[in-house]
Amino acid sequence: xxxxxxxxxxxxxxxIIGVEKLEDLFQCLPDEGKFPELSLPDGxxxxxxxxxxxxxxxxxxxxxxxxxxxxAGAYNHYIPAAVDxxxxxxxxxxxxxxxxxxxxxxxLQAIFExxxxxxxxxxxxxxxxxxxDGATAVAEAVNMAYHNFxxxxxxxxxxxxxxxxxxxxxxxxxxxxxxxxxxxDLSPESGPDDxxxxxxxxxxxxxxxxxxxxxxxxxLTKLSTATHEQKSLFSxxxxxxxxxxxxxxxxxxxxxxxxxGQPLGIPMSFGGPYLGLFATKKQYVRKMAGRLAGETVDxxxxxxxxxxxNTREQHIRREQATSNIxxxxxxxxxxxxxxxxxxxxxxxxxxxxLNYHKAHYAAEKISAVPGFTVNPVQPFFNEFVVHCxxxxxxxxxxxxxxxxxxxxxxxxxxPDLTHELLVAVTEMNTRSxxxxxxxxxxxxxxx
Amino acid sequence: MNTPADLKYSTNDEWIRVEGDxxxxxxxxxxxxxxxxxxxxxxxxxxxxxxxxxxxCAVVESVKAAADVYMPVGxxxxxxxxxxxxxxxxxxQDPYGNAWLIKIKMADSRELDGLMDADTxxxxxxxx
Numbered sequence: 001x002x003x004x005x006x007x008x009x010x011x012x013x014x015x016i017i018g019v020e021k022l023e024d025l026f027q028c029l030p031d032e033g034k035f036p037e038l039s040l041p042d043g044x045x046x047x048x049x050x051x052x053x054x055x056x057x058x059x060x061x062x063x064x065x066x067x068x069x070x071x072a073g074a075y076n077h078y079i080p081a082a083v084d085x086x087x088x089x090x091x092x093x094x095x096x097x098x099x100x101x102x103x104x105x106x107x108l109q110a111i112f113e114x115x116x117x118x119x120x121x122x123x124x125x126x127x128x129x130x131x132x133d134g135a136t137a138v139a140e141a142v143n144m145a146y147h148n149f150x151x152x153x154x155x156x157x158x159x160x161x162x163x164x165x166x167x168x169x170x171x172x173x174x175x176x177x178x179x180x181x182x183x184x185d186l187s188p189e190s191g192p193d194d195x196x197x198x199x200x201x202x203x204x205x206x207x208x209x210x211x212x213x214x215x216x217x218x219x220l221t222k223l224s225t226a227t228h229e230q231k232s233l234f235s236x237x238x239x240x241x242x243x244x245x246x247x248x249x250x251x252x253x254x255x256x257x258x259x260x261g262q263p264l265g266i267p268m269s270f271g272g273p274y275l276g277l278f279a280t281k282k283q284y285v286r287k288m289a290g291r292l293a294g295e296t297v298d299x300x301x302x303x304x305x306x307x308x309x310n311t312r313e314q315h316i317r318r319e320q321a322t323s324n325i326x327x328x329x330x331x332x333x334x335x336x337x338x339x340x341x342x343x344x345x346x347x348x349x350x351x352x353x354l355n356y357h358k359a360h361y362a363a364e365k366i367s368a369v370p371g372f373t374v375n376p377v378q379p380f381f382n383e384f385v386v387h388c389x390x391x392x393x394x395x396x397x398x399x400x401x402x403x404x405x406x407x408x409x410x411x412x413x414x415p416d417l418t419h420e421l422l423v424a425v426t427e428m429n430t431r432s433x434x435x436x437x438x439x440x441x442x443x444x445x446x447x
Numbered sequence: 448m449n450t451p452a453d454l455k456y457s458t459n460d461e462w463i464r465v466e467g468d469x470x471x472x473x474x475x476x477x478x479x480x481x482x483x484x485x486x487x488x489x490x491x492x493x494x495x496x497x498x499x500x501x502x503x504c505a506v507v508e509s510v511k512a513a514a515d516v517y518m519p520v521g522x523x524x525x526x527x528x529x530x531x532x533x534x535x536x537x538x539x540q541d542p543y544g545n546a547w548l549i550k551i552k553m554a555d556s557r558e559l560d561g562l563m564d565a566d567t568x569x570x571x572x573x574x575x
Contacts, residue, residue, distance in 0.1 A: 150491065
């Protein structure tokens with residue numbers, strides 16, 4: 001074992017702070033908490049340990065074993081086998097962050113292609129090399145907007161239909177920054193027009209989700225115009241699969257586009273690791289956190305890739321840094337790159353249409369069940385809210401008896417929405433699964 | 448090294464040209480030469496802002512380093528050279544002309560007394 005400090009080093013340090021021995025530093029801890037006796041069982045063999053762990057793991061229930069209609073930010077999509085095959089290649093899997101372009105061309109090219117794909121998908125000028133997850137990306141968008149105005153504009157407007165966990169992350173991130181975050185207490189039924197009323201010249205950023213947390217799709221043109229009239233930034237959080245079908249946020253003149261990249265070939269795996277998408281206009285490229293890979297030529301004129309742009313503050317002017325993120329989610333970004341490359345433009349459009357049609361078929365079937373209604377007015381993509389005759393929590397419990405993982409109980413985040421169930425439908429849900437869901441709801445509603 | 452006689456200079460390698468109560472400022476030929484190829488300029492204040500002498504008003508980044516640029520005198524910023532955003536290399540090409548950074552409406556012209564003339568600046572002892 002390598003221990004960086006010698007005994008002499010430690011004695012010198014203790015002497016300087018006036019303490020005799022290391023244990024003296026823990027005097028403030030109560031005696032009973034110090035060095036408790038661990039009552040660990042006797043050791044077992046590897047064979048026995050594996051057996052026990054496998055037994056414990058049978059308590060898990062996965063979307064492979066259940067019929068799942070659960071989404072709310074993590075979606076059950078098919079992942080082509082080629083994604084993992086490429087991902088697991090040791091050249092990618094074991095590579096360290098690509099600080100040395102001469103030995104990291106593969107990783108750098110993959111990042112460059114990832115950026116190109118995300119820029120094309122969102123319609124934006126530039127994408128960074130990715131963030132850790134969607135929540136990080138939205139928090140970095142708030143951070144960027146705040147620093148873009150050098151702290152002069154102190155108001156952030158968040159739509160109440162941005163994922164509640166993302167909003168929580170924003171609050172955590174910006175805790176301690178003198179910012180006013182408003183909009184979240186608007187009714188969940190509110191739309192873009194209600195946000196317009198909140199915008200003033202103190203507004204640094206207006207952020208919405210599209211499709212929103214409830215699955216709804218709104219035309220954001222007016223909201224974007226109203227935001228820009230006050231010289232504020234407009235940020236849109238997307239579901240990347242939906243962009244195979246609906247207008248990219250660039251057509252609403254979004255300044256920042258963020259997204260959760262999990263639907264792009266990344267397993268749900270208990271909530272992570274995921275992928276944060278972050279794209280913006282060229283004029284803000286220097287304000288963007290993270291890193292950017294660029295294409296260039298070497299001394300012999302041959303094509304090569306290199307980390308082109310890191311916000312300079314992070315390396316040489318750290319005291320001026322506006323974000324502490326200077327890395328990316330390399331391997332997961334690669335997975336999404338492979339996934340998007342396999343699908344291609346037409347494949348993504350087909351997939352998006354499939355999701356749309358299956359979700360609409362499901363909405364129609366569920367609305368036909370007495371007591372259950374789906375808002376028929378607002379367009380949606382692959383997720384929608386079902387109003388239930390009993391609390392959504394109870395509906396989910398009934399469904400689980402039939403090995404159906406129901407939707408997301410919105411009462412968990414919105415106290416007034418205890419009877420609302422957020423249902424997601426993807427290409428993984430067959431027609432018979434959807435029919436089965438409707439039949440079970442019907443059956444249970446008679447009890 | 449070019450050091451025009453009609454300008455005043457700060458120890459942080461900014462130059463200032465005074466016309467009435469308005470001062471135009473930039474970074475000196477010596478500064479651009481030390482930094483080498485300039486790739487990015489950001490004026491970190493807005494028109495209409497009032498900054499004190501010595502406050503940071505811009506950041507200049509070259510292939511070698513990034514440096515803060517300070518207000519040689521205090522006052523209100525009346526103009527910002529937007530051309531530098533697209534063409535930062537102007538600082539290397541024409542530091543005393545097209546590559547001015549900002550114009551300042553001086554708050555107190557006595558602050559000029561603390562700045563150097565060309566001869567003093569030229570003979571300034573450098574610690575590197």
